[in-house]
Amino acid sequence: MDVPIKKKRFNTSRIAIIIGITLFLLLLIFVFISSTGNSKLKVNSERITISEIKKGTFQENIPVNGVVLPITTIYLDALEGGRVEEKFVEDGAIMKKGDPILRLSNTDLELSLINQETSVYNLLTQMQMTQNAARQNTINRLNQKTDVENAYIEAERVYKLNKKLFEKGVIARMEFEESENNYTYQKQRIELANQVVTEDAIAVKQELGQAKNSYARTQSALELMRKKVGDLIVRAPVDGQLTSLNAEFGESKNKGDRLGQIDVLSGFKVRVDIDEYYISRIYTGQYGMYTLAGKEYKLLIKKVYTQVANGRFQVDMEFEKEVPDGIRRGQSLQMRIALSDEKQSILVPKGGFFQQTGGNWIFKVSEDGTSAYKVDVQLGSQNTEYYEVLQGVAPGDKVITSSYDNYKEIQELILE
Structure with a gap:
């Protein structure tokens, strides 16, 4: 007779499963404790x-970067168009006011100057001829007046003599009246002659005045034309350093083209870029500090450019007192701008x-x-x-x- 074998309650595989579940629970408990503890x-x-x-x-402040620029920059534009014929200096030269920089040529402008000079010469010649004619006419009027004056004096003498003789009965009435009529006629002639001379003098004066005004206007136009031709030689408007010169031999320049610029070397300013987030807190008179070799230099905001580009705006700052030695145009500076009091x-x-x-x-x-x-x-x-x-x-x-x-x-x- 077979004996039934009693089945074991825990075998090896079941024990392994229980151990695995236990370890997993312990791991979950550890992770929970780690995350919450x-x-x-x-x-x-x-x-x-x-x-x-x-x-x-x-003190609240912000770090900013700036670029050193001349305190004043004057741009050189072509006042007249032309072809570059000659360059007297090169870019970077130190200039004095009035020094020539380059020369342009413009044949149309130079021809206009010659025509204007001819017009002035012709007008001057015509004015001289007018003056001579007026002077001759005045001489003729004066000669006529002299003749009339002589006739008047003679008529007056005869009239007065005949009047006495008529009163004494020496001459007839007809002869007396004839002398009287002649006297009256000559008197009217002398008055007319004086009036003619006076009016002629006024007319001559007016005519000469008009001629002089016309000549003066033409002369001013000539001077203006000469100045335009003179502007073909580009000169330094102030003392400074020539930079950004843009002109080559034979190159044609139109009126208004930028030729270069003059940097005035009397001082420097710093153009600073600032994030637009601070635009409401930046104003003129605000100060910033720049440190070089352990020494601090104070700068003041002189101008705020409110135009925003790429999320940034610009300000111009100037050194309040001392300027760092050796500072140069184009140099980058790192500084701090104060936004509050200490x-x-x-x-x-x-x-x-x-x-x-x-x-x-x-x-x-x-x-x-x-x-x-x-x-x-x-x-x-x-x-x-x-x-x-x-x-x-x-x-x-x-x-x-x-x-x-x-x-x-x-x-x-x-x-x-």
Whole structure:
């Protein structure tokens, strides 16, 4: 008779399954505890930056870049078009006011000058002929007046003599009346002659005045034409350095074309690019600081260009007093522009921690320096060196300010 074999309750495969399920549950419990509990991470103290919270003078400022430019730049444009015939200097030359830079040629303009000079000469000749004719006419009028005056004097003498003789009865009435009529006629002639001479003098004066005005206008037009021809020689308008000269032999230039510029070397300004975010906080009179070789130089904003291009706008700044030695046109400067007045604040040095925390929390080092833990903070304004702390830490506290790239989920750092 066969004996039934009792089946085992736990075999090897079942035991393995139970162990696997148990380990999986333990792993889930560990992960849950790790994610909800106070996770820690050991770090090397030499690989992090520990900074001390302190109270000090704070001023909000922004770092900006600027380019050194001459304080005044005068552009050279072609006042008249023409062909480049001669260059007297090269780009970069130091110029004095009135020094020639280049010469253009314009045959049409030069021909117009010759025609204008001919017109002036013809007008001058005509005016001289008019003056001679007027002078001759005046002489004739005066000669006629002299004849009339002589006739009047003789008629007056005869009239007075005949009047006496008539009163004495020596001559007849007819002879007396004849002399009287002649006297009256000559008297009218002399009055007419005087009037003619007076009116002739006025007419001659007016005619000569008109001729002179016409000649003066033509002469002014000639001077203007000469100036236009003279403008074919481009000269330095002020003392300075010639830059950006754009002209080559034989090249044709149109009226108004840019030929170059003169940089006045009496001073420098700095043209600064600023993010448009700050456009409402930038104004003339605001100052910035530039540091060179440990020495600070103060600059003032003189002009704000409100046009925004590619998210940025520009300002012109000038050194308030001293200008750094050796500064050159085109040189790039890094400076800070102050956005607020100085005040006393709690400060934390700037560092890589801000990129991960957004200024909402920070690792605070324990008093014994063996660990660091998360604390909530609130940061305010910033400058190139510090953040302003509004709450969360106090002066004397030590915090980690280096990058938190690997610490986002960590609650506590163990410092070794």
